[in-house]
Amino acid sequence: MGKISTRKLYPKWVMPIPGRLLHIEGMMHRIRTIRENKGWSRRQLASAAETSESQIVKLERGERRLTVEWLNRLAKALDVLPAEIIEDENIPRGNQPLINEDVGMKRVVLAGQAAPGLWQPIMTEDPVHYVTVPSFVGFPPVQADFVVQISGPATNLVYPDGSHVLCANADGPVGPVRSGDHVVAERIDGEKLERRVAEYRVDEMGNEWLWPLSDHRDHKAPLPVDSGETRISGIVVAMADIRAVPRGTARQTHKVHGDGNL
Missing domain, CATH: 1.10.260.40 (lambda repressor-like DNA-binding domains)
Structure with missing residues (x-):
């Protein structure tokens, strides 16, 4: 990990x-x-x-x-x-911020890492991580509810290894999930959880799929969505490639323990 x-x-x-x-x-x-x-x-x-x-x-x-x-x-x-x-007057060009600074910032939970086959403990004594993100993202603007960090090449066509994806709750105002959305899907096995990011698709027969966003040989096969085992927890609304953030302009966010107190 x-x-x-x-x-x-x-x-x-x-x-x-x-x-x-x-x-x-x-x-x-x-x-x-x-x-x-x-x-x-x-x-x-x-x-x-x-x-x-x-x-x-x-x-x-x-x-x-x-x-x-x-x-x-x-x-x-x-x-x-x-x-x-993209030819859109609402999207600034050059070095201008993609989101106006006036939108403000807010703290959301960094839920963990996303990678097929990476099983993480559901319950942990480790401190909860929070990351500070823009209050609103996208056009039209929506709020991100949590963040996951990409690990590995499973989404390398869109989200690089190490990047953060900002997500809205699938059962929130941005939902319901539609075919073509990029989603966070979770599977639970006992006390462990696997989280992955993929494109959600519904075929002509009504079958639901998690479509890969990768050209890596190990991550090209689509996976069926088994409603009994797979839960779509979020819809991706933005991405931040944190590798591009200069060290001098970034700071560590708060780490708090499970009770939510600083």
């Missing part, structure tokens, strides 16, 4: 997750503009994104859906934030 990071997540380092909350599919985007500003051809972008030139043509023309996976892949290739690709 990796070390849990409890650094403060300032608004400028928090990226709202495109998807149901941002409705990016059908949104205008700036792929061609950013590519041309870099002086790149479509072939150069295709090479950097490890895809074909024809795929870039389709994406730029809107003939292929700009999914979360494509958004993150292109952002990495173009060396920009994912939000900078």
Whole structure:
């Protein structure tokens, strides 16, 4: 199990997750503009994104859906934030915070780590970790109720190892869960709990699946949702790649014991 990071997540380092909350599919985007500003051809972008030139043509023309996976892949290739690709006047550009500082900050529970096969004790005498996050995230804005830390490559197409995902309770105002949402799913075995982040999908037969967000060979297979064993506890609304937060601008948040007292 990796070390849990409890650094403060300032608004400028928090990226709202495109998807149901941002409705990016059908949104205008700036792929061609950013590519041309870099002086790149479509072939150069295709090479950097490890895809074909024809795929870039389709994406730029809107003939292929700009999914979360494509958004993150292109952002990495173009060396920009994912939000900078989306053509939306509500999303600031450049080095501006993705969420206005005026929204304020609040403390939420850092629930633990998320990784397939990583079983953690349900009951522990360890102190409860809290992390400070923006009070509202996303477009339209919603509140995060808890945070989990990604461990390993099981979500490497969207959420890097070590990043934090901010989640709203699945049974709260953001719910109910819909096909296409990125979710936190939990399984319990005795006194241990496994937590993973995946895309929730419902097929034509009504079967529910947890779809992988990874190109790692060990994490490509979708898993059926067994209502008797699997509980979807949260809907992902934002991500913070804490590896990018300068040490000088972050501080340790509070650790409290199980009674909730500081």
